[in-house]
Amino acid sequence: MSKQILINDLDKAGIDTLAGYKAHGGYTAIEKALKMKPEEIVEEVKKSGIRGRGGAGFPMGMKWSFIAKPPGVPRYLVCNADESEPGTFKDRYLMEKKPHILIEGMIISSFALGANTSYVYIRGEMMYVFHILEKAIQEAYDAGYLGKNILGSGYDLDLHVHCGAGAYICGEETGLIESLEGKRGNPRIKPPFPAVVGLYGCPTVVNNVESLANVAWIVNNSGDEYAKIGIGKSTGTKLISASGHINKPGVYEIELGVPVEEFIYSDDYCGGIRNGKKLKAVVAGGSSVPILPAELILKTAKGEPRLMSYESLSEGGFQTGTMLGSGGFIVMDEDTSIVKNLWNFTRFYHHESCGQCSPCREGTGWMEKILHKFLEGRATMADIDLLWDIQGKIEGKTICPLGEAAAWPVAAAIRHFRSEFEEYVKKGKYMTDVKHYYRINKLQEA
Amino acid sequence: MQQDPSASKYSGKKHVRFSDDALALAEKIMKRYPDKRQKSAILPILHIAQAEFNGWLSVEVMDYVATLLKIQPVEVYEVASFYSMFNLKPVGKCVIEVCRTGPCWLMGAEDLVKFIEKKLGIKEGQTTPDGMFTLKTVECLASCGTAPMMQIGEKYHENLTFEKCDTILDEYKNKGEDVSHWRKERIKHHTDIHQ
Ligand SMILES: Cc1cc2nc3c(=O)[nH]c(=O)nc-3n(C[C@H](O)[C@H](O)[C@H](O)COP(=O)(O)O)c2cc1C
Ligand code: SF4
Ligand code: FES
Numbered sequence: 245m246s247k248q249i250l251i252n253d254l255d256k257a258g259i260d261t262l263a264g265y266k267a268h269g270g271y272t273a274i275e276k277a278l279k280m281k282p283e284e285i286v287e288e289v290k291k292s293g294i295r296g297r298g299g300a301g302f303p304m305g306m307k308w309s310f311i312a313k314p315p316g317v318p319r320y321l322v323c324n325a326d327e328s329e330p331g332t333f334k335d336r337y338l339m340e341k342k343p344h345i346l347i348e349g350m351i352i353s354s355f356a357l358g359a360n361t362s363y364v365y366i367r368g369e370m371m372y373v374f375h376i377l378e379k380a381i382q383e384a385y386d387a388g389y390l391g392k393n394i395l396g397s398g399y400d401l402d403l404h405v406h407c408g409a410g411a412y413i414c415g416e417e418t419g420l421i422e423s424l425e426g427k428r429g430n431p432r433i434k435p436p437f438p439a440v441v442g443l444y445g446c447p448t449v450v451n452n453v454e455s456l457a458n459v460a461w462i463v464n465n466s467g468d469e470y471a472k473i474g475i476g477k478s479t480g481t482k483l484i485s486a487s488g489h490i491n492k493p494g495v496y497e498i499e500l501g502v503p504v505e506e507f508i509y510s511d512d513y514c515g516g517i518r519n520g521k522k523l524k525a526v527v528a529g530g531s532s533v534p535i536l537p538a539e540l541i542l543k544t545a546k547g548e549p550r551l552m553s554y555e556s557l558s559e560g561g562f563q564t565g566t567m568l569g570s571g572g573f574i575v576m577d578e579d580t581s582i583v584k585n586l587w588n589f590t591r592f593y594h595h596e597s598c599g600q601c602s603p604c605r606e607g608t609g610w611m612e613k614i615l616h617k618f619l620e621g622r623a624t625m626a627d628i629d630l631l632w633d634i635q636g637k638i639e640g641k642t643i644c645p646l647g648e649a650a651a652w653p654v655a656a657a658i659r660h661f662r663s664e665f666e667e668y669v670k671k672g673k674y675m676t677d678v679k680h681y682y683r684i685n686k687l688q689e690a
Numbered sequence: 691m692q693q694d695p696s697a698s699k700y701s702g703k704k705h706v707r708f709s710d711d712a713l714a715l716a717e718k719i720m721k722r723y724p725d726k727r728q729k730s731a732i733l734p735i736l737h738i739a740q741a742e743f744n745g746w747l748s749v750e751v752m753d754y755v756a757t758l759l760k761i762q763p764v765e766v767y768e769v770a771s772f773y774s775m776f777n778l779k780p781v782g783k784c785v786i787e788v789c790r791t792g793p794c795w796l797m798g799a800e801d802l803v804k805f806i807e808k809k810l811g812i813k814e815g816q817t818t819p820d821g822m823f824t825l826k827t828v829e830c831l832a833s834c835g836t837a838p839m840m841q842i843g844e845k846y847h848e849n850l851t852f853e854k855c856d857t858i859l860d861e862y863k864n865k866g867e868d869v870s871h872w873r874k875e876r877i878k879h880h881t882d883i884h885q
Binding site for chain 1: 722724727729730731732733734736737759765768769772773774775776787790791792793795796797798828829830831832833834835836837841844845846871872873876880
């Protein structure tokens with residue numbers, strides 16, 4: 245097993261409570277941080293090289309250094325706990341098992357950014373985790389880690405948890421801010437970026453749960469120590485949510501740089517493909533990233549072993565590579581229908597498009613309909629080209645990246661699995677009768 | 691927004707009102723946002739409203755929430771109709787939300803939906819004639835590693851098989867009261883957040 249710093253102690257009794265978290269080294273970083281200058285904390289985070297864990301992978305320290313500081317204007321830190329990218333379930337796991345690691349990280353981060361009020365925006369479906377966080381925040385208030393004059397430092401912070409109500413687009417940071425202001429979650433046109441005009445028009449930093457959870461460790465051990473973990477520019481560890489046709493689905497904390505092959509087949513991680521089947525394809529970073537066939541996920545086009553890191557996964561660009569994204573690692577066995585899976589994802593993006601931009605609103609709907617034609621055995625060869633054409637007309641022409649998130653999977657599926665689309669066209673209705681997924685039990689016929 | 695006013699259980703009732711506990715909680719939540727930004731509290735308060743009023747939001751309930759937040763009713767309607775967790779039509783006491791997205795589909799979500807449809811004798815989107823169950827399909831609930839799964843109220847039911855699903859639904863059948871995302875007990879005994 246490689247180095248773990250986030251979920252290494254989940255087996256410790258009471259780690260979900262303030263007392264238990266403290267007994268295992270929790271809340272020590274706060275004492276240290278409050279004696280530092282805010283700029284020094286930002287500097288440590290910069291040195292750590294940590295990149296945002298929400299999907300885009302933007303360097304966290306750099307994002308923090310962009311925050312505007314107009315005098316007399318409040319600043320906000322908002323934690324993105326919307327986690328709705330299909331295939332991603334690490335933030336829920338972390339918040340449920342160890343809520344205080346997020347709270348401690350947020351207190352330090354708020355101090356570094358000069359925020360006196362911060363919010364955790366958690367998706368409404370995770371209501372039980374909302375209440376876990378509320379309880380944990382209360383414990384932190386009672387222990388003097390939140391509220392006025394924290395640990396006698398003169399620093400005040402209020403931390404609140406806020407719940408969404410079912411909308412993938414509220415994970416996009418400006419959609420999230422709109423939603424937190426009590427509106428529909430329509431993303432904003434950027435610039436201005438939230439670091440200048442964010443929540444309530446004030447400078448705001450939005451960071452993912454996992455990003456913020458790393459901050460206490462960085463303060464305790466220094467940015468340089470953090471940068472020693474991982475490989476190259478992919479510093480640190482990453483929580484990977486592994487799902488699909490594997491023997492051991494679940495959340496794994498890996499040191500960035502573990503070979504993909506080891507991650508899929510080692511008993512320390514996914515434990516191989518279930519039922520002795522062969523690997524067909526992997527969506528490595530949540531549903532939005534390009535799908536790769538087995539040969540390209542295990543090895544790059546150059547024939548080098550592919551690693552679980554930002555650089556290695558994107559090696560070869562979109563022609564032969566993909567992205568680490570949010571770390572939602574979805575594994576498909578040899579019996580999986582790529583076309584049907586794609587239809588399902590496209591239906592998802594159509595459903596979740598907020599509707600502001602025509603290419604996204606209409607394009608996702610068209611792609612869903614055309615893909616459905618394949619499933620019904622009504623598609624023609626020209627439909628493959630039409631799909632290709634539509635996805636190309638969405639990319640780069642929308643307000644937020646949901647458009648791309650919908651287009652990329654379509655492009656990649658056609659790029660790598662064109663023959664399967666052709667098979668659907670040639671065999672027509674026959675394909676609709678084949679079951680393309682793992683059967684949970686046999687359906688009894690009436 | 692589609693709503694049949696005649697279907698509203700509150701049509702004709704002039705005074706839709708939160709219970710005292712819910713009102714106290716709503717006021718506490720509003721204080722979490724800066725002055726004049728109480729509209730921010732709309733999503734949590736609509737969740738509480740669904741828990742208070744049979745799992746759905748009638749026009750009367752939304753109007754009431756507008757008065758609580760001191761905003762225009764249309765500001766509540768436009769928000770309520772945007773988010774998938776809000777029901778704008780009456781629902782059963784117990785809403786079954788089955789995840790249908792990619793990773794769950796890979797693990798048999800399609801079979802699971804069919805199984806529930808058959809067991810309850812309804813189609814997705816419908817409510818059983820006795821008003822007990824409504825079946826909804828929803829998008830990825832961040833539980834893909836324990837697929838297939840469904841949510842009922844705040845609870846996640848994971849790693850489902852037909853057998854497990856069968857037992858779970860039978861248990862809910864005997865529940866007398868509504869099962870809501872924001873559990874009723876949590877309205878009564880909520881954490882006393884500082885402010
Ligand atoms: C459609 C869409 C959905 C997103 N969903 C999430 C999400 O659920 N959680 C998250 O942390 N980031 C999500 N993001 C990324 C956020 O916009 C943002 O980049 C991130 O929260 C920044 O935090 P980080 O730098 O710590 O990763 C999403 C982006 C898009 C375009
Ligand atoms: S790209 Fe899609 S989701 Fe994003 S703002 Fe435009 S319509 Fe909305
Ligand atoms: S796909 Fe069902 S929980 Fe993620």
